[in-house]
Amino acid sequence: MPTLLHLDSSADLTNSRSRTLSARFAEEWRAAGADHTVRYRDLHRRQLPHLADAALHWPERLRPDDANPPADAVTLQNELIDELTAADALVIGLGLYNYSMPSTLKAWIDHIHVPAVTAPFDVEVQPMAGKPALIITSRGAVYDVGTPTADWDHATPALKIILGEALGMDVDAVTISRTLAGRVPALAAEAERGKQEFDAALERVTELARRYAHKE
Numbered sequence: 491m492p493t494l495l496h497l498d499s500s501a502d503l504t505n506s507r508s509r510t511l512s513a514r515f516a517e518e519w520r521a522a523g524a525d526h527t528v529r530y531r532d533l534h535r536r537q538l539p540h541l542a543d544a545a546l547h548w549p550e551r552l553r554p555d556d557a558n559p560p561a562d563a564v565t566l567q568n569e570l571i572d573e574l575t576a577a578d579a580l581v582i583g584l585g586l587y588n589y590s591m592p593s594t595l596k597a598w599i600d601h602i603h604v605p606a607v608t609a610p611f612d613v614e615v616q617p618m619a620g621k622p623a624l625i626i627t628s629r630g631a632v633y634d635v636g637t638p639t640a641d642w643d644h645a646t647p648a649l650k651i652i653l654g655e656a657l658g659m660d661v662d663a664v665t666i667s668r669t670l671a672g673r674v675p676a677l678a679a680e681a682e683r684g685k686q687e688f689d690a691a692l693e694r695v696t697e698l699a700r701r702y703a704h705k706e
């Protein structure tokens with residue numbers, strides 16, 4: 491039974507572009523067949539705690555002798571890792587927050603990226619290797635190539651490294667920008683392009699969902 495793990499992290503519960511795009515993706519995944527299931531986790535509505543103890547970055551056998559992470563934190567981490575590794579595909583929606591990822595999503599990353607468990611270390615373990623992952627990043631301002639802010643999105647590149655390099659997943663990224671054009675006077679002239687980017691992103695996530703769903 492092909493399972494999609496669908497994560498949202500935008501703190502906007504009424505007008506979020508990334509939520510709209512990730513929902514479109516999940517809808518198309520479900521449309522691939524009754525056996526295509528979706529496991530949904532809203533990281534903003536049901537926030538995870540920060541990583542309780544640095545020892546949790548390692549499996550038990552690699553932790554310092556005096557490590558004693560709280561048992562409930564270990565249980566939560568195992569639950570999150572099991573949920574991830576049970577998935578055949580992953581879609582993550584996020585807004586760019588202070589040039590980085592929402593802290594709710596970062597908390598999830600800190601729990602699931604564990605060397606020798608989800609990423610290679612002294613053993614070549616990589617349970618997510620080759621599985622597809624889509625990162626959908628919605629950004630308020632302009633980050634076009636050739637502009638002074640072209641490299642200011644530090645969320646999408648970090649997620650690509652974690653999911654693609656560490657976890658070995660096949661990563662795609664869909665980014666939109668200019669979403670603050672209706673609110674920030676200096677961006678007002680960008681509104682039409684922002685709408686075009688959003689419409690193109692809707693088509694792209696639909697196409698990617700079909701591709702991911704039929705990979706099974």
Ligand SMILES: Cc1cc2nc3c(=O)[nH]c(=O)nc-3n(C[C@H](O)[C@H](O)[C@H](O)COP(=O)(O)O)c2cc1C
Nearest residue numbers: 500502506507508585586587588589628630631669
């Ligand atoms: C806390 C916070 C920080 C933000 N920081 C940035 C930023 O650094 N750069 C930017 O372009 N937009 C920033 N924005 C705007 C969001 O990226 C933009 O509204 C985006 O569309 C949010 O995603 P969403 O539409 O899925 O909610 C910020 C918004 C919030 C709420």
